[in-house]
Amino acid sequence: MDLWYISFVAALLGLAVGSFFNVLIYRVPRNMPISWPPSHCTQCGKSIRPRHNIPLLGWLLLRGKCANCQEKISIQYPLVELLCGVLGAASVWWVYGVYGSMPWYHLVAVFWLVLTIVPIATVDFKHQLIPDTTSLGGIAIGLILAFFNPQTTFLSSFLGAIIAGGSLFIFAQIMGRILGKAAMGFGDVKLLAALGAFMGWSHALAALVCASIVALLVILPWRFFKPSEEESFAFGPFIALMGPIFYLYGHQIMDFYWNYLQMP
Ligand SMILES: [Zn+2]
Known part of the structure; x- marks a missing residue:
């Protein structure tokens, strides 16, 4: 069956992407280049053999230990790969469930956003x-996908990135002036610009509003129970979480809003 076959391919791609994300998760906070040096043991520095670098299987073959120095390799690596494999397959089912078909540009978009x-x-x-x-x-x-998706145009994708990212940038500047400190990182601006490129500016800004509401609902109780925690918080995960939701259901969510929640 088509759906099973495409899900299987997406799961394999997800495993591979998860393996790349492991590199990002380790290296980006340490300010290390992403492509160099090749994968190596963080303890003894020995590079990892190609067959031990296979997502999931590599860690199982090594039984979670470096082949050279026997240092334990965190279970976080295979877990991230497994999670990405599952999410890859799930994104195919999600697209099929919403559209009743699987146009490749929607598959790529949802796979990426998820x-x-x-x-x-x-x-x-x-x-x-x-x-x-x-x-x-x-x-x-x-x-790139906007070129192939007949429901959108390159121009609306381009404007989507500029308007969504630009609005958040201006908002962050104003909040920064009011609070007297940086309210939001430029990373959030770039991430919202990405949502704009995928789904147009209106859905991206609606996603931003929802992300803000969910973030407040999570952060306020957290602050209340743990007032001693550090002050800065991450807004990016909330924006990212809204990405696939507004890509797939943006129209319905906005229709619902205009029809039921607007005052006459
Ligand atoms: Zn080692």
């Missing part, structure tokens, strides 16, 4: 940093 939540959530929550590969990469992919 999977990038993983590194954005991991890196941003810990380090208040969004990897450029996910935000700028998203802008590039969103613009």
Whole structure:
């Protein structure tokens, strides 16, 4: 069956992408280049053999230990890969469930929007940093897909990135003036620009509003119970989470809003 076959391919791609995200999650906060040096043991520095570098299987073959120095390899690596494999297959089912068909540009868009939540959530929550590969990469992919998606145009994708990113940038500047400190990182601006490139400015800004509401609902109780926690918080994961939701259901959510929630 087509759906099963495409899900299987998406799961394999997800495993591979997860393996790349492991590199991002480790290297981006440490300011290390992404492509150099090749994968190596963080303890003894020995490079990892190609067959041990296979997502998931490599870690199982090594039984979670470096082949050279026997240092334990964190279970986080295979877990991130497994999660991305599952999310890859799930994104195919999600697209099929919504559209009843599987146009490749929707598959690529949802695959990307769903999977990038993983590194954005991991890196941003810990380090208040969004990897450029996910935000700028998203802008590039969103613009390219707009060429092929008959429901949109390159211009609306381009304007989507500029208007969505630009609005958040201006908002962050104003908030910064009011609060007297940086309200938001430029990473959030680039990430919202990516959503704009995928779904147009109106859906991206609606996603931003929802992300803000959800972030407040999560952060306010957190502050209340743990007032001693550090002050800065990560907004990126909330924006990223809204990405696939507004890509797939943006029209319905906005129709619902205009029809039921607007005052007459
Ligand atoms: Zn080692």
